[in-house]
Amino acid sequence: MGTTAHQSYDVVIVGGAIYGSSLAWWLGQMPTFQGRVLVVERDPTYAFASTSHTNSCIRQQFSNRTNIQISQFGAEFIKNFRSFMGGDPEVPHLTLQSFGYLYLADTPAFARNLKESQQVQVSLGAQTRHMSRDEIAAEYPFYQLDDIIAGNHNKVDEGYFDGGTMFDWFKRMARRNGVEYVTDEVVGMSLNAAGTSVESVTLKSGATVGCGIVVNASGPRAVATSNMAGIDLPVRPRKRYSFVFDAAHPLDQDLPLTIDPSGVHVRSEGKYYLAGCPPDDDTDVAFDDFGFDHSIWENKVWPAIATRIPAFEQVKVINEWVGHYAYNTFDQNAIVGPHDRVGNFMFMNGFSGHGLQQAPAIGRGMAEWITYGAYRSLDLAPFTYTRLEAQQAFVEKAVI
Known part of the structure; x- marks a missing residue:
């Protein structure tokens, strides 16, 4: 002490x-x-x-104006990190990898919510596009989209950083x-x-x-x-699982952070890919409970990503961890x-x-x-x- x-x-x-x-x-x-x-x-x-x-x-794809504005400042801060830190040359530059988030909607109600949110985002200067299934398929032909109606995507100031x-x-x-x-x-x-x-x-x-x-x-x-x-x-601890995996047949373009209707998300992570999700039984846990449920990969994550992206039929997990959301119930x-x-x-x-x-x-x-x-x-x-x-x-x- x-x-x-x-x-x-x-x-x-x-x-x-x-x-x-x-x-x-x-x-x-x-x-x-x-x-x-x-x-x-x-x-x-x-x-x-x-x-x-x-x-x-980091994403601007929220439905609430305050959350959007918070993330817009976050992107400005990341991109100008050294300047915010006083210009000290010892401070590294941060890179915002703007592959964007891609939300996929499989119901008319979900598609309407995406469209409404996109309009709010655009009114605040975000570059979010509301896309039809055909537009998504033309830009990202590796998706299986039979159940998808529409999506939202933004590749400007949206992605991940250090x-x-x-x-x-x-x-x-x-x-x-x-x-x-x-x-x-x-x-x-x-x-x-x-x-x-x-x-x-x-x-x-x-x-x-x-x-x-x-x-x-x-x-x-x-x-x-x-x-x-x-x-x-x-506010309670809730478990969130992450998996880094290698693909036998990697995609020939960057994978946006794809929010699947199943609740699983997946994105590029350098030469690998990262996927994550909550457990189906999303209950409060003790703050020191980091026990790992290995069945989540086999029963939830891999089936979802292999269905959405058939190229991911053959993949190998190379890292996995569980962390906690500070979840406002x-x-x-x-x-x-x-x-x-x-x-x-x-x-x-x-x-x-x-x-x-x-x-x-x-x-x-x-x-x-x-x-x-x-x-x-x-x-x-x-x-x-x-x-x-x-x-x-x-x-x-x-x-x-």
């Missing part, structure tokens, strides 16, 4: 993975923020963090800016008599640390952190900003698989809120915690 340099901090961030580190770095970009920042991370190897098990994808490098530089630059990281675990919180403010956090090492603001950036463990402040949160979208009663308790939770791509914009927005008491660049108010209590869902049709 580490030892903190101070007895109190203006901002204590619980969790140092992509969200904790994005916020820590963005606070240093706020011209008027002068506070002390502590990031408490229980596992500095991040071996089991959702950040370490991500497929690092999320691990982005995360690494958030951490490095946050430390250079004076943010303190400590290897420890928050195990308790003390509130004021009225229950309206967290006054200190207790660490597993036994230390008590005063705080001006506490930020829950605990990923799939978010509910445990919130419970310490007497707050319930509908209420509406599968982020919970961001302050609690309505415990006013200095902040949420960066429940991203439900959108985390890596949304980290640049959400980190910036939270830093603005902490510094100025308001969002300045992009209004993130639709993600407020109060929607949970009001039972007003954030509507997003395009959840994978």
